[in-house]
Amino acid sequence: MESPFRPKEHPWLGLAGQNELAKFKSSRSCPMSLSIANNLIIPLTQHDLPAIMQIERRAYDFPWTEKVFEDCLGGDYLCRGLYEKGELRAYAVLSIAVGECHILNVCVAPEFQGRGVASGFLLSLLDIARERQAEIVFLEVRASNIAALALYSKMGFSEIGRRNGYYRNGESREDALVLSLPLLS
Numbered sequence: 001m002e003s004p005f006r007p008k009e010h011p012w013l014g015l016a017g018q019n020e021l022a023k024f025k026s027s028r029s030c031p032m033s034l035s036i037a038n039n040l041i042i043p044l045t046q047h048d049l050p051a052i053m054q055i056e057r058r059a060y061d062f063p064w065t066e067k068v069f070e071d072c073l074g075g076d077y078l079c080r081g082l083y084e085k086g087e088l089r090a091y092a093v094l095s096i097a098v099g100e101c102h103i104l105n106v107c108v109a110p111e112f113q114g115r116g117v118a119s120g121f122l123l124s125l126l127d128i129a130r131e132r133q134a135e136i137v138f139l140e141v142r143a144s145n146i147a148a149l150a151l152y153s154k155m156g157f158s159e160i161g162r163r164n165g166y167y168r169n170g171e172s173r174e175d176a177l178v179l180s181l182p183l184l185s
């Protein structure tokens with residue numbers, strides 16, 4: 001079967017990022033499997049909030065608050081969780097409207113990162129976006145987030161802009177890269 005991914009180019013990583021990525025790949029103890037076939041992707045509800053927060057707080061230096069998730073879960077967002085053996089492994093929050101899909105959060109539990117979970121999960125979510133008539137996907141990502149940049153680069157996203165000082169980063173600020181991906185039907 002033809003790979004759904006484009007060739008692995010990592011245009012935004014810079015030299016330091018590419019070195020970090022290479023180091024990560026050689027240190028990875030298990031091979032990329034992209035086997036999310038046995039996992040369940042289901043709509044998230046308020047009941048999932050404790051499990052979401054448990055992952056969110058460990059995965060991000062600047063996690064979303066519970067209130068933000070509550071609003072998303074109660075609002076008009078696509079909130080999906082990837083469950084394996086009854087446990088939440090990954091989740092995502094997307095907004096889809098007027099032909100556009102915005103990825104607002106995608107997160108994999110730290111102990112399951114680097115195994116192809118996000119790659120498979122995102123492909124399924126983009127299928128849903130396509131079914132809901134989205135023609136293009138947008139997202140913002142920290143310029144220093146090597147794992148996320150590697151993921152989006154692999155999926156064929158392109159950089160379309162940069163927001164200077166968009167994110168809080170301790171006492172200072174950090175740029176966001178704005179990425180997009182056309183969804184071909």
Ligand SMILES: CC(C)(COP(=O)(O)OP(=O)(O)OC[C@H]1O[C@@H](n2cnc3c(N)ncnc32)[C@H](O)[C@@H]1OP(=O)(O)O)[C@@H](O)C(=O)NCCC(=O)NCCS
Nearest residue numbers: 024106107108113114115116117118119141147148150151
């Ligand atoms: C970004 C994130 C979702 C990736 O999830 P994942 O399941 O580990 O991703 P995958 O295993 O599918 O890997 C995707 C690519 O990223 C690379 N990658 C994954 N983790 C990495 C790491 N820690 N360092 C460097 N590269 C990494 C993989 O090598 C792979 O690239 P490759 O196919 O060229 O080898 C995950 O690291 C995460 O949840 N981070 C915290 C939350 C976050 O930053 N979300 C993104 C917000 S924009």
